[in-house]
Amino acid sequence: MTKHMGLNRRTFMQNAGLTALAGAAGTLATAAPHADAQESMSASESYPRLSNGKYDFDRVYNRVNTNCSRWDSPPRNYPNGEFQYGMGVASMDFECAPCITEALQERIKHHNWGYMSSTQSVTEAIVRWTGDRHGVDIGVEELTLSDGVYPGVIAALRAFVPQHEKIIVTTPAYNGFYTMAEQANVQIVDSQMKRVNGRFEFDFDDLEAKMTPDVRVMLLCNPQNPTGNVWTEDELMRLGKLCLEKNVIVVSDEIHCDIIRSGQKLVPFASLPDQAVVNNSVIVTAVSKTFNLAGMKIAHYYSKNPILLARVNAYHRAEVSTLGAAATEAAYTHGADWFDQANAYMDSTHTMVEEYITAKMPSVVYTRNEGTFMTFLDFSKVLQAIDAEGQAVAHGKQSAEHYFQDWLVYNSGVYLNPGSTYGMGGEGHMRLNIASSKAVIKDVLDAIALATNKVV
Numbered sequence: 311m312t313k314h315m316g317l318n319r320r321t322f323m324q325n326a327g328l329t330a331l332a333g334a335a336g337t338l339a340t341a342a343p344h345a346d347a348q349e350s351m352s353a354s355e356s357y358p359r360l361s362n363g364k365y366d367f368d369r370v371y372n373r374v375n376t377n378c379s380r381w382d383s384p385p386r387n388y389p390n391g392e393f394q395y396g397m398g399v400a401s402m403d404f405e406c407a408p409c410i411t412e413a414l415q416e417r418i419k420h421h422n423w424g425y426m427s428s429t430q431s432v433t434e435a436i437v438r439w440t441g442d443r444h445g446v447d448i449g450v451e452e453l454t455l456s457d458g459v460y461p462g463v464i465a466a467l468r469a470f471v472p473q474h475e476k477i478i479v480t481t482p483a484y485n486g487f488y489t490m491a492e493q494a495n496v497q498i499v500d501s502q503m504k505r506v507n508g509r510f511e512f513d514f515d516d517l518e519a520k521m522t523p524d525v526r527v528m529l530l531c532n533p534q535n536p537t538g539n540v541w542t543e544d545e546l547m548r549l550g551k552l553c554l555e556k557n558v559i560v561v562s563d564e565i566h567c568d569i570i571r572s573g574q575k576l577v578p579f580a581s582l583p584d585q586a587v588v589n590n591s592v593i594v595t596a597v598s599k600t601f602n603l604a605g606m607k608i609a610h611y612y613s614k615n616p617i618l619l620a621r622v623n624a625y626h627r628a629e630v631s632t633l634g635a636a637a638t639e640a641a642y643t644h645g646a647d648w649f650d651q652a653n654a655y656m657d658s659t660h661t662m663v664e665e666y667i668t669a670k671m672p673s674v675v676y677t678r679n680e681g682t683f684m685t686f687l688d689f690s691k692v693l694q695a696i697d698a699e700g701q702a703v704a705h706g707k708q709s710a711e712h713y714f715q716d717w718l719v720y721n722s723g724v725y726l727n728p729g730s731t732y733g734m735g736g737e738g739h740m741r742l743n744i745a746s747s748k749a750v751i752k753d754v755l756d757a758i759a760l761a762t763n764k765v766v
C-alpha cells in the first residue's frame with residue numbers, strides 16, 4: 311500500500327507531516343516511540359489542579375504503549391511507523407477525574423478480590439446522577455447493571471426479536487450496532503437519515519415504510535454517534551409514537567448522554583411526556599463515555615416498564631467488577647466538577663475544529679455537532695480527487711473510505727474511522743474524535759490540511 315501511494319515514512323517525514331512530526335518529537339502524545347510526551351507525565355504523578363480550580367486539559371496525558379486501543383491498535387497495521395495520531399476510537403485522552411483514581415487507590419489497599427457482597431451503593435449513585443443530571447427518576451428496581459452497553463443491547467434484541475427477524479436503525483449509526491445485531495442473530499435495516507441544512511434528520515417516510523411487521527426493535531442512538539445529533543423532544547415523540555403504532559419496541563442507547571454541546575439539551579427517551587411511549591422503551595447507557603471508564607466494563611439499562619425489563623433480564627447475565635463499581639460510584643458521586651470542565655473543554659475544542667475547517671480546509675464539509683466528542687467530516691471532494699473508489703478496488707480495500715483511511719495515515723499520520731462502517735449515508739465521511747488536548751488536535755488538523763489541500 312505504501313508503495314502504491316508513492317510514500318513511505320521517510321517521504322512522509324520530509325514532505326507531508328512536518329508539524330505532526332514536530333509533535334512526534336516534541337511534547338505531544340503520538341505513537342512515535344521517542345516522543346517526549348512519554349516523559350511529560352508519568353501515570354503515578356497526581357493530576358495538577360490549577361490555582362483557579364481548573365483541571366488542566368491542555369496538558370497532554372500520553373497513552374502510547376499502555377495497551378490502549380486508540381493509540382496502540384492502529385500501528386499494528388502500519389508497521390513502518392506511518393501512524394502518528396489515533397483519532398478513531400471513542401475514548402478520551404484526558405487523565406481521569408482524580409476522585410476515581412483516589413477511590414481505586416483506596417480499594418487496592420485491601421488485597422483481597424473475592425466476590426462482592428452488594429452493588430447497591432453503585433446503583434444508588436447511578437440513580438442519583440440520572441435524576442440530578444437528566445431529570446429521570448429511576449427506582450433501583452427499574453435498573454440492571456451490566457458489563458457494557460453491548461451485553462445490554464444484545465440481551466434486549468434477543469428478548470424482543472425472534473431470530474432472523476429485524477431491527478431498524480437510523481444511519482449513519484454506531485458501527486457496533488451491526489455487531490450487536492449479528493450476535494443477537496437478527497437482521498438490521500438501515501433507514502438513512504436526510505440532510506436538512508447540513509444536519510442529519512430522521513426520514514419518517516422511510517422509517518414508516520421500512521417498519522414492516524417483522525421489524526421488532528428500533529435501536530436508537532441518543533445522542534447519535536457518529537453524526538453528533540442530540541434529538542429534540544419533537545423528534546423523539548414522533549419517533550416514539552410511530553414505533554408504538556408499528557409495534558416496534560425502542561431500545562435507546564444513551565451512552566453519550568452527558569456529552570452535550572452548550573446550547574443543546576439532552577432529552578432522555580424515558581423523560582418524554584407520553585407514558586405509553588416511555589413504557590415502550592428500554593434505555594441502555596453507561597458511565598464510560600462521561601468519565602472515560604470503558605476499560606472498567608460497567609454499564610446499566612433501565613425501563614419504566616417492568617414487563618420489558620423482566621424480558622431483557624431473562625436474556626442477560628453480567629456481573630460488574632469490584633474496581634468498576636468503585637470507579638463508577640466515585641465518578642458519579644464526586645466527579646461532576648471534573649466532568650463539567652471536561653465537557654466545556656471539549657465544547658471549545660469542537661468550536662476550534664469548526665473554525666479551523668472553515669478557514670483552512672476548504673474541501674472538507676463540517677456540520678456543527680450537538681453532542682458527543684465525535685465529528686463526522688465530509689471528505690467527499692478529497693476522496694474524489696484521489697479516486698478513492700477506483701483505488702479501493704485496485705487495492706482490495708473494503709470501501710473508498712477504507713482506502714482513504716490508509717491514504718491519510720500515509721500522507722498525514724492521522725488515523726480516522728471510515729464513514730462507510732456506519733451504514734447508509736456514511737459515504738465520503740470520516741469520524742474524528744476530538745477528546746484530546748487542543749495542542750494534539752491542532753497538530754492533527756495541520757497534518758490533515760497539509761495532506762488534503764495538496765490534492766484538492
Ligand SMILES: Cc1ncc(COP(=O)(O)O)c(C=O)c1O
Nearest residue numbers: 400458459460484535565596609
Ligand atoms: C453508541 C455507542 N454504544 C455503545 C458503545 C460501546 O459500549 P460498551 O463499551 O459499554 O459496550 C459505544 C462505544 O463507542 C458507542 O458509541
